[in-house]
Amino acid sequence: MDGDFVIGGAFFIHYKMQTLFHNYTTEPELPRCIGSFDARELRFSRTMIFAIKEINNSTELLPGIRLGYQIYDTCGAVPIAVHVAFQLLNGQDPLFYKDSNCSQSGMVMAAVGDSGSTPTISISRLMGSFNIPLVSHFATCACLSDKKEYPTFFRTIPSDDFQADALAKLVKYFGWTWIGAVHSDSDYGNNGMASFLKTANREGICVEYIESFYRTDTPSKIKKVADVIRRSSAVVVVAFAADGDMKFLLEELARDPPPPRQWIGSESWVTDQLSMSFSFCAGTIGVAIQQSVIPGLREFLLDLSPSEVAASSVLTEFWEEVFNCSLRKNTYLYRRECNGTEDIRTVESLYTDTSQLRISNMVYKAVYAIAHAIHNAACQNTNGLTKCNKNMNFDPKKIVAELKKVKFIQNGYNVSFKANGDPVAFYELVNWQKSDSGEIELVTVGYYDASLPVGQEFRIFRNLTWLDGGTQVPVSVCSQSCPPGTRKVLQKGQPICCYDCTPCPEGEISNQTDSPDCFHCPKEFWPNAKKDVCIPKPVEFLSFNEVLSVILVAFSISGACLTTITGIIFFKHRMTPIVRANNSELSFLLLFSLALCFLCSLTFIGAPSEWSCMLRHTAFGITFVLCISCVLGKTIVVLMAFKATLPGSNAMKWFGPPQQRITVVSFTFIQVLICTVWLVLSPPFPVKNLSTYKEKIILECALGSVVGFWAVLGYIGLLALFCFVLAILARKLPDNFNEAKLITFSMLIFCAVWITFIPAYVSSPGKFTVAVEIFAILASSFGLVLCIFAPKCFIILFQPEKNTKKYLMNKN
Incomplete structure (x- = not known):
């Protein structure tokens, strides 16, 4: 239709271009479109005519100016799209113009189209050379946003970058990490899928396969793509394809329907009524241009x-x-x-x-955007009246400049362009749901608004229907999620979504699902049985509540009671010869020290503290030295007593009671001095032992100074060895009651116990170290009590006839 200003239009109303064979002997035919007829594209072209007629009837927009149009069928083929571009630039005027107006002979002011990215790229490159704006209603390739490559390109439909982002977030939202991907082998499909894969990779989504196809491919090629879908393990299939291409793939799949698949569709085919006729695609979800009313x-x-x-x-x-x-x-x-x-x-x-006017509205808005640009360039408002000059010759750059500035509302929809020629992205999330009659209906279930803050762009406000009409979200993962307490171990040669779940090593936990690593618990914590949380380690020490402690306490008190009873017996019979022999004073002091030895073992039981740690070792060291000193004094008394029986000997003069007391005090004072130096320089202190057991804390006393500890033990051992040697020397002295024999045997037990104690003490773990030390104290103490005092008590109580001076003085 002619007009004062002509707007071009390009749509692919047919699916294929006629294949031409050139024999180079005759003039080639012009390429033309053939094949199936696309009624949807016809509606788009008629919408353009409707918008132009509506504008021509308007008294506010371009008053007095009549818009014309030239609409062509490109059938989505680049050769025909190039031919259409030349027709829009030059027209079909048979005259050849030689004057300065030659380039303007049949040029349109602007054009709407095309419905595909690939033909649109070809048209835009040609029209851009002449500064003619092209406003597309359906070309979504992100590459067209490059203003250096396509300076005069605009569109009313969002870029595929936003669509790819929306689709990837849709997949991530439902927890699908293992998907298949198919796309049109065109600029729309290739660039769109590249953007989707980039976003999907960032979201941690893995792709099992990526297949491309095109409507002109051979049936065998399309069947190969369909077979990949049928054999795959991925339940979710993302299809970034044009509706014309998707038609051929769905027809092939319909011949042998695959296992249930959850389809995720791009806006090109997800709103296509023809595609919705394939029942095995029920439950498809995807993004769509906002539904509108014209x-x-x-x-x-x-x-x-x-x-x-x-x-x-x-x-x-x-x-x-x-x-x-x-x-x-x-x-x-x-x-x-x-x-x-x-x-x-x-x-x-x-x-x-017209129940789902989506792309038709994009055509409608594109025509109005061009009309507003022409209006701003050709019309002026004077005193409230708008006057337009229909005879004005425009520089095409003027229309491009005005298009960049257009901003208006048409039928309640905002129309404007960003600096790159794109509109603000807004998509509806749609779902193919079966109606009561069994037909598939397109239902809006949410939206994606790129103008909202990050993280808030995506929203679903209605229940969805999934594959096979189910209500449960299908699962599409390569590997099931790893629960807390495990970590992911990637399978060799597989994508990152394919992994095995390995339990966390000892001492480590993971408290998140699909944790890539386990981490150590703090020093004083240990994993629970599930290894998903760190709990405080149990603190262990030899407490009074344990059975072992009760037994040791019983023996300790029994030993102290036995010593006390022995002392009472000796005190009651203190004037008898058997008590008075070998210095009864040393015997009572020995019994007192043995009672302290038994009781000092109690300081080793219970939670260690600073005072208990210092007390237990020093009390043990001093009481045992006091005990051994008394035994040593008694041994020397035996030797001196028999030396004194020799003619002219005055041995007892030099080792009488005063000397015996001095000996005991001197030996004990040395131990007191050693303990004092130890406590001053580096005393024992309570410590949490975290190394012996990984799963629990041993609360024990650190020695502070190891030298001090072994000096105390060494001094006790030195006195015991000295006493043992003297006792051996005195064991064969003639007497009916030679106490040296009893001392020898007691020292033998004492030394055996403490020699055995050393390796047992070093090798015993945790609280058993304390138990070994207590056992050694009790065993050696019982050895002294039983070996030295038990025979005397037996004679006192059961053989009083032997408790006489005459019997004791008889020599064998």
């Missing part, structure tokens, strides 16, 4: 007069296909002739379906 469009689409149809080859073909009749005589022998009773209002087709 008042008056349905009436315009249905208002087709026979004369109007006959005047257009495209409408004629559509009419003949819809009603299966022929408007042209002798064209289709198998079709009846149309009789004029055909009514388009009774037909259900993609052309008449």
Whole structure:
């Protein structure tokens, strides 16, 4: 249609381009479109005509100016798209202009189109060379946002970068980490899938396979793609494909439907009514352009007069296909002739379906954007009146500049362009749900708004239906999630989503699902049985509540009681010869020290503290030295007593009671001095032993100075050895009651116990170290009590006839 200013239009109303074979002997034919007819694209082109007629009837927009249009079918093929671009730039004027106006002879002011990214790229490159703006309604390739490459390109549909981001976040939202991917082998599919994969990789989504196809591929190639989908383990399939391409793949899958698959669709095919006819795709979810309402469009689409149809080859073909009749005589022998009773209002087709106006609104907005740009360039508002100059010759750059600035609201929808020529991205999330009648319906379940803050762009506000009409979210993972207490170990040669779950090593936990690593608990904590939380380690020490402690306490008190009873017996019979022999004073002092030895073992039981740690070792060292000193004094008394019986000997004069007391005090004072130095320089202190056991804490006394500890033990051992040697020397002295024999045996037991104690003490873990030390104290103490005092008590109590001076003085 002619007009003061002409707007071009490019749509692919047919699916294929005729294949031409050139023989180089005749003039080549012009390429033309053939194949299946796309009624949806016809609706897009008619929407453009509707918008232009609506503008021409407007008194506010371009008053006094009539817009014309030139609409062409590109059938999505680059050769025809290039040919269409030349037609839009030069027209089909048969005259060849030689003057300065040659480049303006048939040039359109701007153009709307195309419906695919690949043909749009070709058209935009050509039109950009002449600064002619191209506003696309359906070309979403992110590459077209490059203003250096495509300076005059604009679009009313968002870039695929946003669509890819929305699809990836949709997949991540439902926990799908193992998916398949198919896409059109075109700029739309290749660039869109590249953007999706980049975002998916960032979101931790793995792709089992990536297959590309195109509508012109051989059936075997499309079957190969379909077989990959059938054999795959991924339940979710993301299809970034044009509706025209997806039609061929779905037809191939319909011949042998695959196992249930959850389809995720791009906006090109997810709203296509033809694609929705494949029942095995029920439950498909995807992104779609916002649904809209265009008042008056349905009436315009249905208002087709026979004369109007006959005047257009495209409408004629559509009419003949819809009603299966022929408007042209002798064209289709198998079709009846149309009789004029055909009514388009009774037909259900993609052309008449205006229930889901999405892309049609993009066409509508594109036409209005161009009209507003022309209005701003050609019209002026003077005193409230708008006047437009329809004879003005524009520099095409002027329309481009005005397009960059347009900002208006049409039918409640904002229209504006960002610096790169793109609109603000807003998508609806749609779901294919089966109605009560069994037909698949397109239901809006959420939205994606790129203008919202990060993390808030995505929202679902309605229940979805999944594959096979299910209500449970399908699972599509290569490996099941690893529970807390385990970590992921990648499978060799597989993507990061394929892994094994390995329990955390000893002492480590993981408290998150799908944790890549386990981490150590703090020093004083240990994993629970599930290894998903650190709990405080149990603190262990030899407490009074334990059975072992009760036994040791019982023996300790029993020993102290036995010593006390022995002392009482000796005190009651203190005037008898057997008590008075070998210095009764040393015997009572020995019994007192033995009682302290038994009781000092109690200081080793219970939670260690600073005072208890210092007390236990020093009390043990001093009481035992006091005990051994007394035994040593008694041994020397035995030797001196027999020396004194020799003629002219005054041995007892030099080792009488005063000397015996001095000996005991001196030996004990040395131990007191050693303990004092130890406590002053480096005393024992309580410490938490974290190394002996990994899973528990041993509360024990650190020695402070190891030298001090072994000096105390060494001094005790030195006195015991000295006493043992003297006792051996005195063991054969003639007497009915030679105490040296008893001392020898007691020292033998004492030394055996403490020699055994050393390796046992070093090798015993934790609280058993303390138990070994207590056992050594009790064993050696019982050895002294029983060996030295038990025989005397037996004589005192049961053999009083032997408790006489005469019996004791008899020599064998």
